[in-house]
Amino acid sequence: MSNADLSLADLSTADLSSADLSTVDLSLADVTDSDAPAGEKVTAALDVLRRVFGYDAFRGFQREVIDHVVDGGDALVLMPTGGGKSLCYQIPALVRDGVAVVISPLIALMQDQVDALTAVGVKAGFLNSTLDLDTRRLVEAEFVAGEIDLLYLAPEALASRATLSLLDRGRISLFAIDEAHCVSQWGHDFRPDYLNLSMLHERWPGVPRIALTATATSATRSEIATRLNLTGARHFVASFDRPNIQYRIVPKREPRKQLLALLRDEHPGDAGIVYCLSRASVEKTAEFLAANGIDALPYHAGLDAATRAANQQRFLRADGVVMVATIAFGMGIDKPDVRFVAHLDLPKSVEGYYQETGRAGRDGLPSTAWLAYGLQDVVQQRKMIDTSEGDLAHRRNLAAHLDAMLALCETVRCRRVQLLEYFGEPASGNCGNCDTCLEPPESWDGTVAAQKLLSTVFRLDRERNQRFGAGHCIDILLGRSNDKITQHRHDSLTVFGIGGELSEAEWRGVVRQLLAEGLLAVEGDYGTLALTDASAEVLGRRRTVMLRREAARPAKAARTAKPRGAATVVAELTPEATDTFERLRAWRATTAKEQGVPAYVIFHDATLRQIAADTPSSLAELSQISGVGEAKLAKYGEQILTVLTEPPQS
Template identity: 70%
Template sequence: MSDVDVDSRALEILQRVFGYESFRGDQHAIVDHVIAGGDALVLMPTGGGKSLCYQVPALARPGTGIVVSPLIALMQDQVDALTELGVRAEFLNSTQDWKVAREVEQAFLAGDLDLLYVAPERLLTDRCLNMLSEGRISLFAIDEAHCVSQWGHDFRPEYLGLSMLHERWPDVPRIALTATATAETRVEIAQRLSLDHAEHFVASFDRPNIRYRIVEKNDVRRQLIELIRTEHAGEAGVVYCLSRSRVEDTAEFLCSQGVNALHYHAGLSPAVRAQNQSRFLREDGIVMVATIAFGMGIDKPDVRFVAHIDLPKSVEGYYQETGRAGRDGLPATAWLAYGLQDVVQQRRMIDESPGDDAYRRRLGQQLDAMLGLCETVTCRRVRLLEYFGQHTGPCGNCDVCLDPPEAWDGTVAAQKVLSAVYRLWKERGQRYGAGHIIDILRGKSNERIKQSSHDQLSVFGIGADLSDQAWRGVLRQLLAQRLLAVDHDGFGTLMLTEDSRAVLKGERQLMLRRESEKAARSSTRVGTRSRAEAIVLPGEAQTRFEALRAWRGDVARSHGVPAYVIFHDATLREIALAEPASLDDLAHISGVGARKLEAYGEDILREVARGA
């Protein structure tokens, strides 16, 4: 197939099947490369269109595209979405009985499938490998490829066996795809999957529609419910927590406040997890409270916010999780509340982790990068993208750009804290955490202070000029900069580090971050104006949009699929604005392919005419 044939064939499939007029960014180059038989490693942010990079080549090349995916619970939805487009797709995983699996295998052997989704543990069985050897394969797509990285946050040991695909099918192109990987992780993915000669395609990591906001934790439940009520009432969102108990408590609290919330963590039965995930995907306006066990592969386009009420362990995890907001390109919020106790807890978890020194050192580096993002006094997006090796200017759409914090000389304040820690540390056998240190500095004569005679210390009351919250901010930043450490005693006792000496002696100036007065007064900070302007349509177009959404909901329920599988909100908005009067007009709307035009065109025109 010549270059011209490849180009025209790919574009024809994109327009006819998927309903898009043109490729975005690197998509075209990736598609052409794979159609021509080349291997590829693709890094593209969530919502950037990764799936088209293997779906279009699979339809263009002879044979069946084999998609390796760890997302067993989502395979049905992925197949349903393709079936709606007229693509012959199936899956093989442990949820099927042997009769259904046998029918799928026979369809593959007969050449009746365009795409076949397979879980990695299923793929590596002798039965599956022998079956694949008897059919014709157009390509292998290894989705969520970061799962092969042993340093990653979603490591799947079965992914390590996928290097054999190159040995067994050397002439079949392979494309590995992920939304999250540093340069180091990309090298690891290529090595572990034997993609030695693959071309690397690294798209921009920027998600300009997401507004990043990080606030100091201060009654986090109140802060969370304020965020939801004032900015995202009735909208879909995800709230991430560190522990299962916190997930359940938070979901219960949100429900008590009138929020339609569900919970999800690995301790629930598979049936409950599947039911809650299905409701989140299929129903509007649900808030999912979850651990990091939830979210990978979630294609729901209208998640309007992702909130973290505990500090993520790494920038990779944070980016992956926040990327589940705003897949439709419309404004979305990534909101994180964190405080002093988060830093203490994370440091303690690293110290108590069962790995070797190298493993703990790596975890410490990941946490340091996350803390650097939280404490930055420059654009958060700049800091976030720099982590992945991408350089850009200030975004104008994060809390730091919109409401810059102040940088102040905290050297003297730090010396006061470090002096207090030093004096308490000399009392062997006694354990005093951050709260007690702040009480000493503030000169509070409570019962514990009196019993320990700490009101006699020279540092007692020397910090009365700062509030409790301000001192928590100082302590948090000292921990973040490793000028304080957490003892291994399990009580959160603070101690000095090697770097503390230079500050105590006045040899190092310490600039600290302080929120502006406006930011300190508001826990959720930036208002809702830009979101409302972007999402609410003018006049009658909004009425048509709501009518189209209601029609789509009826169709989705009758088909047993999530509403976005029928049409994305973005497509319905474009229809509502364009007000098409004919099938030809409708065919030019992004997201309306030939199959959907045939299946739903007349119904859509009827709804538009009724709205007019």
């Protein structure tokens, strides 16, 4: 593999057609400061990329962002998870004179972020409540003396006069505001402390700021720019496409058993994240998986802080751990080898879904985004919106987010195309790597079925002044004479038994899709069905209702399907190279445990795969592997060469 090639870790969401694949003539000059001429600063940025991080070419518009910030400009950067956002502020931090202050919302991950930088020879520190007084004073002194390159702070720290006074005493090269979508009050990860970050420009007007996020529609981008006082900043928006992720949404039947089958059949021994809506569901799902031989841990806000921290650290630092969590987990997680993200409950918005699924496959290797979705999800989400705090505008906003998510679930189109269009990005064609592309669902004219169901709801309401849930309405349509039907004499309704052409599961699909399209509503504490204004169009035969019929899918679709662009995403290893790769992973696990850091801090899987494929025989050859910078070459080079000379395992 030549210096000009992008590493496997690099091949994620960036627009490969715009990536600079030309060989870079790297300068060996020392890193220049912010007073150097523009040409020297560009050379310095390339030099840092190669010597420190071990990559030879910038991806997409990374170079444009870096040049802009190095020159003192403000920037708002939207780049999908795994797309290389961190380099957009880390390299300017090393080129500009002074210390970069990074605002990060996650205290629990600051140590890992600093460890990752330290591993490549970058001097970094953090200030948060986990530090003892002596350590805090040491970091503060290093900041004032300019002896570190990056300082990580939580947003709430900037509300402290002591912190502001400290920052006034140092020389700040730039402010980086990570996870900038947290400033959006309509967003899924809103953090009130982010609203105060507009003061950065007011207090330090000459310091450039770069705000970064992986998830934002055009409206959210405008909100971020306004709230952070970045209206004059240059916007950089990358493609939202993650071609290595296979999106799949399946009908929910027995979700935990369905999840277990996914893990056993397609992701044995893989690290992954399972999202559940409630704490109780998290606990039960983690227990179920553990009882069935899966190394699974729970994570939610109801656990004590020590347990949450221990479970998070184990997930980050051990191989093959599955974290079962509420959405409180995941933001800022840098673990690159998460092979799947599964949802057992419907996400509240497309933004939330995209943010969460983006935690899979940060290394660019094939990964799965799997969602089990059913009627009760729709009923529950509608009910939560109706009973939520806030005014009518707030509830309408929540409903609009849910409608977009339901449309993604119910579409018969390519899911990736619909996902990209939601973020305002035109797609060139079907992706070939989502369930609707791999096993196209049938659409059918469900107008008559819709009329039968709506008529049932109408007759219960108008003739009997009664409302019932979906299950009871389906029992009526199927002609079931159970105790409840008999008690209410619903077997005398004209609609009793007229729905025998569909099964119960099919009728539940009809209800779900009518709810998704706003042709039915859910009301009250018991989730009873009610008609909407649009229902009259169907009952009056003025509207045709096309419904989705789920197709049967092969059990191992993810393993047999080849992602779009898979040849450029990952090359299959030979049996010999696979054995070498596993030996390298075992060495990495031991080394990471000895150092008390996550395995990916040592090397990403993608780098180890390339080493296994190329089998370098010298330090000079090893230095050509993408992801092997000078610090890691000096620290681990001889150990890697020793592993490569070990005999294959029998």
